[in-house]
Amino acid sequence: MFFLKAGRLTVLFERDDEPSVRVRTMRPGTVVGEMSLYRAVPASATVVAEMPSVVMRLSVDNFRLMKQAEPTAAAWLHWFVAVTLAARVENANLAIRAMRR
Numbered sequence: 379m380f381f382l383k384a385g386r387l388t389v390l391f392e393r394d395d396e397p398s399v400r401v402r403t404m405r406p407g408t409v410v411g412e413m414s415l416y417r418a419v420p421a422s423a424t425v426v427a428e429m430p431s432v433v434m435r436l437s438v439d440n441f442r443l444m445k446q447a448e449p450t451a452a453a454w455l456h457w458f459v460a461v462t463l464a465a466r467v468e469n470a471n472l473a474i475r476a477m478r479r
Contacts, residue, residue, distance in 0.1 A: 379415040379441070379459075382406050385431020390424045398424070402466075412459050415441060 384406050390398040401423060404410055414421050415438060436444075445452040 379409055379411045379436045380425075381409050381434045381436070383432040383434060385433075386428040387425050387431060387433075388428050390426065391422075392424055403428070409459065409462060412463070416459070 382404055386406075387404040387410060389401040389404065389410065391401050392398050404425075410425050411421060413419070415436070418438070441452075444455070
């Protein structure tokens with residue numbers, strides 16, 4: 379999982395023999411790659427920096443260590459990711475509703 383501290387990232391969905399589709403643009407204060415970390419699966423999208431960016435990486439091993447050594451910090455991180463994912467689902471639902479009109 380990566381925390382975007384500064385800059386701007388774009389999440390792209392790659393399609394076979396077709397141009398990539400921009401899924402969203404990420405601004406500082408958010409995370410990318412959380413689905414891969416939580417589900418232990420390969421990334422389903424490509425993330426590229428649109429400008430010079432500062433990201434911090436949390437590896438699977440360090441996440442495990444965090445949960446053992448700093449359970450309060452791990453609980454805060456779980457909450458932050460849950461809130462972030464809920465906001466993304468809400469935005470996706472709004473986009474789907476708009477397309478149905």
